[in-house]
Amino acid sequence: MPDLHDGSVTRPVTRASSIQRKHVPMTTTASIAAGLVLLLLFIHITSIIVTLLRFRAGQRSAPQFARGPGVSLIRPVCGLENHIEDTLRAGFALRYPNYELIHCVADRSDPVIALIERLMRDHPQVPAQLLIGDERQSGNPKLDNMLKGGRAAAHGWILMADSNVLMPPDYIERCFAAWRSDTGVVCSPPAGASPASFWAEVEVAFFNGYQARWQYTADTLGFGFAQGKTMLWRRADLERAGGLEALAAELAEDAAATKAVRAMGLRVRLVAPPFAQPLGRRRLAEVWRRQLRWAQLRRASFPHLFAIEIFSGALPALLAAAIAAPAAGLPLTGSLLALGLVWYGAEAALVRAARWPLTPASPLAWMLRDLVLPVLWVEAWIAKDFVWRGNAMRSREPARITQTAREFLARFTAG
Numbered sequence: 227m228p229d230l231h232d233g234s235v236t237r238p239v240t241r242a243s244s245i246q247r248k249h250v251p252m253t254t255t256a257s258i259a260a261g262l263v264l265l266l267l268f269i270h271i272t273s274i275i276v277t278l279l280r281f282r283a284g285q286r287s288a289p290q291f292a293r294g295p296g297v298s299l300i301r302p303v304c305g306l307e308n309h310i311e312d313t314l315r316a317g318f319a320l321r322y323p324n325y326e327l328i329h330c331v332a333d334r335s336d337p338v339i340a341l342i343e344r345l346m347r348d349h350p351q352v353p354a355q356l357l358i359g360d361e362r363q364s365g366n367p368k369l370d371n372m373l374k375g376g377r378a379a380a381h382g383w384i385l386m387a388d389s390n391v392l393m394p395p396d397y398i399e400r401c402f403a404a405w406r407s408d409t410g411v412v413c414s415p416p417a418g419a420s421p422a423s424f425w426a427e428v429e430v431a432f433f434n435g436y437q438a439r440w441q442y443t444a445d446t447l448g449f450g451f452a453q454g455k456t457m458l459w460r461r462a463d464l465e466r467a468g469g470l471e472a473l474a475a476e477l478a479e480d481a482a483a484t485k486a487v488r489a490m491g492l493r494v495r496l497v498a499p500p501f502a503q504p505l506g507r508r509r510l511a512e513v514w515r516r517q518l519r520w521a522q523l524r525r526a527s528f529p530h531l532f533a534i535e536i537f538s539g540a541l542p543a544l545l546a547a548a549i550a551a552p553a554a555g556l557p558l559t560g561s562l563l564a565l566g567l568v569w570y571g572a573e574a575a576l577v578r579a580a581r582w583p584l585t586p587a588s589p590l591a592w593m594l595r596d597l598v599l600p601v602l603w604v605e606a607w608i609a610k611d612f613v614w615r616g617n618a619m620r621s622r623e624p625a626r627i628t629q630t631a632r633e634f635l636a637r638f639t640a641g
Contacts (some may be wrong), residue, residue, distance in 0.1 A: 231468045231513070238628070252272070252384065252419040253553065254555065255549065255553075256549055256550050256552075257550075259547070259549035259550040259553075260546070260547040260550035260553075260554065262542070262543070262605045263510075263543050263547045263550060263565065264384065265452065266537060266542060266543040266546070267543060267565070267568065267569065270543075270569060271572050272443075272597040273439050273440065273443040274439060274572050274575070274576045276443050276446050276571065277439045277442045277443065277472070277574075277576060277580075278446065278576060278579055278580075279447075280442045280446060280496075280498040281442075281498050281499045281579070281580055283355055284400075284403075284404075284497065284498030284499055285498075285500065287500070287522065288322050289514070289584070292324055293323055293324055294322060294324045294398075294402075295324065295381070295382060295383055296325070296326075296380065296381030296382060296383065297322065297324065297325040297326075297361045297381055297383045297384075297385050297398055297446035298325070298328060298375075298379035298380060298381040298383065298384050298385065298473055299317065299325050299326065299327050299328065299385045299387060299398075300330065300370050300372055300376065300379065300384065300385070300386050300387070301314070301317060301327065301328070301329050301330065301375075301386075301387050301388070301389055301559075302330045302371040302372050302375070302386075302388065302389065303329055303330065303331050303336075303338050303342065303371075303389040304331070304333075304336065304338070304367075304368075304371070304411070305336060305337070305338060305387075306337055306338055306341070306355040306388070306505065307389065307390055308390075308505060308506030308507065309390070309392070309504040309505075309506055310338065310341065310389060310390070311341060311345075311545060312327030312392060312504065313389060313390055313391060313393070313504070314329075314341065314342065314345055314389060314394050315345055316393040316394075316397075317387075317393055318345055318348075318349035318354070318391055319393075319395060319604040320393060320395055320397055320398055321396060321397075321399075322396075322397075322398040322399060323393045324381075325353075325385075325398060326353040326354065326355075326379075326380060326381065327352060327353065327354035327355070327379075328354075328355055328357065328375040328378055328379060329342045329355070329356045329357065329375075330345065330357050330371045330372055330375045331357070332358075332359070332367070332370070332371045333357065333358075333360065334358050334359075338389075339356065339358065339421050342356050343356065348465045354633070355378065357374045357375055357378060357616045359374055361373050363471065363474065364471075364474030365422045365474070365477055366473075366474055366477060366478070366479055368388075368454070368479065369473055369474055369479045372470060373470055373471065376469065376470040379461070381461070382460070382461045383458065383459070383460060383461060384458075384461050384464055385398065385401065385456070385457070385459075386454070386455075386456070386457045386459075386460045387455070387456050387457075388454065388455045388503075389505070390416075390455075390501065390503050391414075391416070391455055391456060391501050391502075391503060392419070392502045392504055393501065393619075394501070397501065400497050401414075401456065401458040401497055402458070403497075404495045404496065404497045404498070405458070405495070406493075406495060406583045408491075408492055408493050409492060409494075409495050410459075410463055410467075410486075410487030410488075410490055410492030410493060410494065410496075411457050411458065411459050411463075411483055411487050411492075411494055411495075412456075412457070412458040412496070413450075413452045413453040413454075413455070413456055413457050413458075413483075413493050413494060413495075413497070413517055414453060414456040414495060414496060414497040414500045414501045415433070415437060415441045415442075415453045415455065415496070415500045416429075416438075416453075416455045416457060416500065416501070416502075416503035417433060417434055417438060417499065417500040417501065417502045417503065417504055417580075417582060418430035418432075418434050418502075418503060418583065419502040419503060419504045419505065419582070419583060420502075420504035420505055420506060420581070420583075421505050421506075421508070421583055421585075421610070422505070422506045423507045423508055423509075424515075424587055424591070425508040425509055425510050425513050426505040426506065426507060426508035427585065427587045427588065428508075428513055428591045428594055428595060429505055429508050429513045429516070430505065430572065430582070430583050430588075430591065431591040431592050431594075432513075432517055432582075432595055433503070434571070434577060434580070434582045435576060435577055435582075435592060436499055436539070436595060436599075437571045439576065440538065441496060441497065442496060445494070445495065445496045446570035447526035448493070450493065450494040450495060450496055451480070451481075451484050451494060451528075451604065452480040452481070452483040452484045452494045453480050453496075454480035454483075454614055455501070456497065456501060456637050457469075457483060457502070463487075463490065463492070466490065467486040467487070467489075467490060470595065472486060472493055473486070476523075476527050477523055477526060477527075477530070478523040478527060481523065481524075481526075481528070482531050484527075485527075493604070499580060514598075517598075518602055518605060518606065518609070521535075521603065521605070521606035522606045522609060524606070525606045525607060526636050527573065532603075532606070535599075535603055536599075536600060536603050538568070538594040538599065539595070539596035539599040539600070540566070540569050540592075540593075541596050541599065541600060542599060543565060544562055544565060544566065544567065547561055547562055547565050548561075548562065570589055570592055570593070573592060574589075576577070
């Protein structure tokens with residue numbers, strides 16, 4: 227009869243214990259991955275719920291003004307963009323009783339000048355003017371274009387609106403509806419509309435279910451960021467911040483506006499729902515350049531916040547699920563499909579409730595966007611040069627966190 231205490235019996239137990247110990251790091255990794263999946267999914271769905279609640283609250287009727295405070299509406303215009311006649315004409319059809327329109331064009335040979343002059347002739351009842359001239363006082367061509375409009379503005383409220391914003395008739399009233407006593411500037415992110423190509427659908431995916439959702443979530447948490455598409459200022463506050471010229475402190479005037487407002491102890495607030503930007507046809511190169519430029523500007527202005535953007539799309543959650551599912555004894559393919567259905571189903575619910583474009587191509591556009599997001603993130607840390615409306619520009623020398631990230635990425639990509 228064998229001795230139950232000899233090595234022939236105890237050695238297999240020792241080997242089994244050794245095997246178990248080797249699996250401990252894998253179990254820990256899988257547990258962390260599972261926790262990351264749950265956390266990212268919770269944040270994703272919460273941000274969608276927050277955005278929907280904001281939209282519901284914002285859909286209450288905007289205030290009506292018999293007279294209202296005077297508003298100077300400044301529109302920088304450059305070139306004949308898609309839907310440009312529709313968006314510029316909308317500025318002449320606002321129901322607000324006390325506003326002026328100031329169109330700013332830098333290049334005297336710009337073909338958009340003829341369109342603006344025709345619209346002004348067709349709407350003589352609207353106080354409007356066209357200012358032409360190129361001023362180079364900053365590295366921001368749009369801001370330079372608006373400087374002359376700021377000097378010509380006659381009223382105590384300044385409303386800057388990009389030429390591709392499609393203004394509803396109650397545009398100004400809705401901006402005022404978002405104003406509170408602690409507000410420094412009211413803004414609106416763009417809501418992509420009227421896509422006429424697949425790449426325009428991809429841009430809609432960036433604008434709506436991704437960027438707008440995160441902006442409204444941040445705004446609800448009390449640290450909203452300005453968006454240059456629409457910016458309503460009390461003139462006294464803008465002058466206290468240093469005037470339009472002070473917005474050249476950053477390459478992006480909306481980043482400078484955010485910092486200036488916070489420095490005054492005030493808040494950025496968002497109009498809800500956002501105003502539409504009709505896109506028409508878009509090419510891949512256009513979408514890539516625009517999204518990369520915006521990513522570079524966010525990295526340059528808010529590097530600490532940009533650093534965590536890598537977790538903002540679906541890909542990190544899906545990669546974490548690919549690690550966690552096999553360790554939990556779950557089928558890999560089925561787990562990834564289930565997570566994808568919940569993730570993109572929630573985005574579809576947001577898009578449908580917001581009445582944004584929702585087509586058979588939308589799910590593919592959302593998935594492609596989420597695949598591209600990490601590539602944009604890496605490229606934004608590495609690249610500094612970009613072109614904006616024909617102007618070669620360079621983001622500022624990176625802050626310490628930016629330099630550290632660039633060194634890490636350089637070593638990683640070098641192998």
